[in-house]
Amino acid sequence: xxxxxxxxxxxxxxxxxxxxxxxxxxxxxxxxxxxxxxxxxxxxxxxxxxxxxxxxxxxxxxxxxxxxxxxxxxxxxxxxxxxxxxxxxxxxxxxxxxxxxxxxxxxxxxxxxxxxxxxxxxxxxxxxxxxxxxxxxxxxxxxxxxxxxxxxxxxxxxxxxxxxxxxxxxxxxxxxxxxxxxxxxxxxxxxxxxxxxxxxxxxxxxxxxxxxxxxx
Numbered sequence: 001x002x003x004x005x006x007x008x009x010x011x012x013x014x015x016x017x018x019x020x021x022x023x024x025x026x027x028x029x030x031x032x033x034x035x036x037x038x039x040x041x042x043x044x045x046x047x048x049x050x051x052x053x054x055x056x057x058x059x060x061x062x063x064x065x066x067x068x069x070x071x072x073x074x075x076x077x078x079x080x081x082x083x084x085x086x087x088x089x090x091x092x093x094x095x096x097x098x099x100x101x102x103x104x105x106x107x108x109x110x111x112x113x114x115x116x117x118x119x120x121x122x123x124x125x126x127x128x129x130x131x132x133x134x135x136x137x138x139x140x141x142x143x144x145x146x147x148x149x150x151x152x153x154x155x156x157x158x159x160x161x162x163x164x165x166x167x168x169x170x171x172x173x174x175x176x177x178x179x180x181x182x183x184x185x186x187x188x189x190x191x192x193x194x195x196x197x198x199x200x201x202x203x204x205x206x207x208x209x210x211x212x213x214x215x216x
Contacts, residue, residue, distance in 0.1 A: 002014055002019075002021060003074075003083045003100065003142075003143050004083070005082075005083055008080050008081065009078055009081055010074065010075040011073070011074050011075070011081050011099070012071060012072070013066070013072045014071055015067065015069060015070055015071070017068070017069050019067075019102075019103060019104075020103040021065075021066040021072075021102055021103060022064070022100065022101055023064055023066055023074055023100035024062065024076055024098065025039060025064045026076070027075065027100065028066075029073040029074060030072075030073045031071060031072040032071045033070015035067070035070040036066070037064050037066055038064060039062070039064050039065075040063045040065045061095040063098075065103075066100075074099055077216075079145040079216065080146045080147065080148055081143050082145075082146060082169075083141055083143050084142045084144060085140075085141045086136065086139060086141070086142065088138065088139055089172050089174075090137040090172060091135065091137075091142055091171075092110065092133050092134070092170060092171055092172065093142070093169070093170035096216055097144045097145050097146065097169060097170065097216060098134065098142065098143075099144060100142075101136055101140065102141055102142070104139060104140040105136040105137060106136070107134065107136055108134075109132050109133070109135070110132065110134070110135045144169060144170055144208070146208075146210035146211075147210050147211065147214045148210055148211030149211045150208050150209065150210050151211070152206050152209075153206065153208075153209060154205075154206055155171075155201050155203060155204060155205045155206060155207060156204060157202070157203065160201060161200070162198040163198065163199045163201065163207060163209055164197075164198065165179070165198070165199045166213035166214070167211075167212065168199050168207070169209060169210050170208045171201055171205060171206065171207040172205050173203065173204050173205015173206055174204050174205060175201050175203040175204070175205040175207070176203050177199060177200065177201045178199075179200070
């Protein structure tokens, strides 16, 4: 694994010759060894068309390429950091929550409407996450940021999980997601619970939920 959690707000990455990492620009806190940090104008993996797609989708958080031989410490804004390991599956996460990820992972942009149809698009608007999200696929690890701590909730075919859209961080596995609503007449007259919308995830996998309803 390239990333190791030092504490709840910092990770340590091992950089080896011939390998590379991507991190949010300016997220390096300290490093040892011969390591270079280069602005990645393409916003991560893929070619020019991939870069254009991310910019159109507003998923082009400024990244830098990290290469060389040594150890690098990453953190950003005092946010909580969680390391997620992938073994051939796909992680769905907002680009602005990415602290760093290994260059072995394939990066792309996903239209939310493809998961949940119209309600998938509504989800993007309700959660403030937009209509697209970033996916990372393959073998490697990812460091994501969140407010407060992060807890993992397993998703099984028998037990789908419902999450406040603002507390959702990421998910992976064979998972479908859609927005469900509990709007009723009480909401219409201002007596609702304040939990009118929930993000429902079903299938097999894991959802990562932060201990806050605040966006980064």
